[in-house]
Amino acid sequence: MRFAGSHVLSVEQFSREDIEQIFKVADSMEPYALRKRVTRVLEGAILGNMFFEPSTRTRVSFGCAFNLLGGEVRETTGFKSSAIAKGESLYDTARVLSGYSDVICMRHPEAGSVAEFASASRVPVVNGGDGANEHPSQALLDLYTIQKEVKAKGGSMDRLRIAMIGDLKHGRTVHSLSRLLALYECLDVVLVSPGELAMPESYVENLRSAGHRVTVSSELNQSISQVDIVYSTRIQEERFSSKEEADLYRGRFRLNQAIYTKYCQPNTVIMHPLPRDSRSDANELDNDLNQNPNLAIFRQADNGVLVRMALFAMILDVVDQVDSHSRDVNWYHRRANE
């Protein structure tokens, strides 16, 4: 099967067909993620969840996805105490750790490190984020959410209109997402940021050369008035030289229910890669949006589990066995997707 034994390192590796296949598998994971059914298809398999940079929710989301398929998770978090800090090469780390599990998810603060690790690994590696570079499962879950939300409203991916808002310079999320969006047709993309935090030209060019219409703006209200999706992002404070410099931009593009009502079309979907900064000086997406049914940010997080389950099932080549290893859930479960 496509992806059996493959690394997942970059969105660049996916064709539109690949993505549609991944999303079809993700759809089929829903009964398990919603705890209507349990599958034990990966019982006995081990995920090495290697986080050399902290990220609670990404780590737990990957671990949970593997558990939901019946597998076990061995983890590490942090960097200082690791062998890498004692001068071990990524090559050695990969050769050793890949003897301990069936698949590895790795996050690391340095761009390119995960690909270097993967080249020495004896098992498939999923990039869980390598510095400013890539975080492919996040881009996939964003795209999966976009597709699900617009489909639910009768729309389609082709001809999609989307505004991306915030720190478009540092946000690897919007970079990777723009790469995937370029695979579709006739999109209308509005890029909203302060001039200094604009989307790097290569991503803009990639979209334009694929035939999409790209508008660049530093003004929020009009930019969100003709779109299907508003994708808001956090100021990446950790990428600035000082907190003070980041503060110059914090809270620049606040969206709340009043602005939404005044400027957006009634069905516009609001997304955010999370965490959203809810401190009063930031307030990217105001809490008064929490009751708005078009706020998709938590469905987005839930979709992350489905997409990661799909990736694991495809990499380990068990897609066709998931259902045959399943049964009904025998414990209390009330959770709906929202």
Add this chain to the structure above:
Amino acid sequence: MRFAGSHVLSVEQFSREDIEQIFKVADSMEPYALRKRVTRVLEGAILGNMFFEPSTRTRVSFGCAFNLLGGEVRETTGFKSSAIAKGESLYDTARVLSGYSDVICMRHPEAGSVAEFASASRVPVVNGGDGANEHPSQALLDLYTIQKEVKAKGGSMDRLRIAMIGDLKHGRTVHSLSRLLALYECLDVVLVSPGELAMPESYVENLRSAGHRVTVSSELNQSISQVDIVYSTRIQEERFSSKEEADLYRGRFRLNQAIYTKYCQPNTVIMHPLPRDSRSDANELDNDLNQNPNLAIFRQADNGVLVRMALFAMILDVVDQVDSHSRDVNWYHRRANE
């Protein structure tokens, strides 16, 4: 069933009937905790063990209880690197994390935080300790131990005589326990502390208004001479403004075998929520008590596993299925309850 799908946030939510039901279920967990039998009733279920404040033993005890029922555990420890530190609200954290598991155990340094989290969670939440506020599973395991110990000696909960000793001002353990004790009848409660670290008046009043006899003392020896249970506690150094201030009280109420023999009745049970401070300047319960069969502190810790298994089984509504998913243990096991 009672508690199916419920949060466990506070001892206030329990009636005496509730407690008796929990304890009955806890009793039924003993063969599994003692590794005579294995149950797989929660195979495929996931506990989110979210510790935003470190607590090795509470975390491991909850995780172990869930494993003993056959479920999986995904964990987080620490606070600094979490999304909360990036300005995420507890509401958002709860909405996201509750998509990853079937039940959550949460510890957090701020009073009230777990209840706030629970109100946004889509799955049941167990309070694993929220700052100075509550730690309900600790209170339940303390009460469970008291009941088991007095029953083994032919006594009963009603008419129980108990001395609580130490930092009664800051110890949330004794606060919560006193709330639960108030549900019984005709108790004799002796509160032993330095005047400055006395039990807050509201707890004393709560006991008195329920018809119990409360004696306040700052002297150890006579206070322990007419009781069934001596419940000693640690000076909560972290709640004082300085180590020096805490040192004023450290080691004030030392109990050792000589004092026990001289002042206590022969069957008096000694308890402590642990960890006990065994440094020479503290020595709350001297090591020479370790051979005293009435030292119940390790049985108390073991009981924590039983009570937490009971809570999980009730919340996830599998109490009636535990035995039907069980079999004999097939590996070496020697451990007795002590």
Add this chain to the structure above:
Amino acid sequence: MRFAGSHVLSVEQFSREDIEQIFKVADSMEPYALRKRVTRVLEGAILGNMFFEPSTRTRVSFGCAFNLLGGEVRETTGFKSSAIAKGESLYDTARVLSGYSDVICMRHPEAGSVAEFASASRVPVVNGGDGANEHPSQALLDLYTIQKEVKAKGGSMDRLRIAMIGDLKHGRTVHSLSRLLALYECLDVVLVSPGELAMPESYVENLRSAGHRVTVSSELNQSISQVDIVYSTRIQEERFSSKEEADLYRGRFRLNQAIYTKYCQPNTVIMHPLPRDSRSDANELDNDLNQNPNLAIFRQADNGVLVRMALFAMILDVVDQVDSHSRDVNWYHRRANE
């Protein structure tokens, strides 16, 4: 069965017969470690993986070994936040933690601490490294690797020729390994180190009094010319009073392909306990050795999983049941032992 319910605290506890039995069991674990088959023999069992000092790879290796037998792992890492830091004795910690699992693996920075812990534990304890003292599973996996490598080349343990190189004063790995080697016959042992970092006399004496030939040298090239095994080690920077002092010795005994070709016999096996320091000023084993088929360092790490599986299976007395609880692996697996 031998070792059922036993602690594994020191290499001193093993006879040559014991070791041969352990290695036979380790051999039988290979299909499971290579993911050709899955066994669920310890399904429902819990390993308490208690690391009071960080060590990613040892921790993950033990956890993985337990998962590969079908069991669950509950872990702790770090020391500062633990109850021990609040004045709890190792006795108390052991009494409490041993109520949570079926077997414990413990690492702790202080020599002797694991044995003290084990004496109060109600379940078997495996020493995962106690300061400068012992790390018995490392010594066993080293010896297991030596035996496997020399057998593959038609040699035998008796009459083995081995050079140990580097910081022989501080390296507990070489200390423990020398104890085990002493159990065999007619060995030729070359100890290569700066004079200040020589192997302590007691270990040398132990080898000599068992009838082995020991040569002490501070020169690399001639020392590796007549041996079956070159066992290189890291300068234990953390045991020196300053980084500067450690730097005096760093990079003193570099081995690369050119030196290997010039001085070693063609089949000489290269080992290292890992991590190897690959920084340019250290470079214990140069990366140009990575393609040398006699570089056994990663097979050595893989063997760690086999040896730890064997120890767990023997301690929990399930050796005879491993295969009967097994089945074929149903997911993608490509990994070879190298």
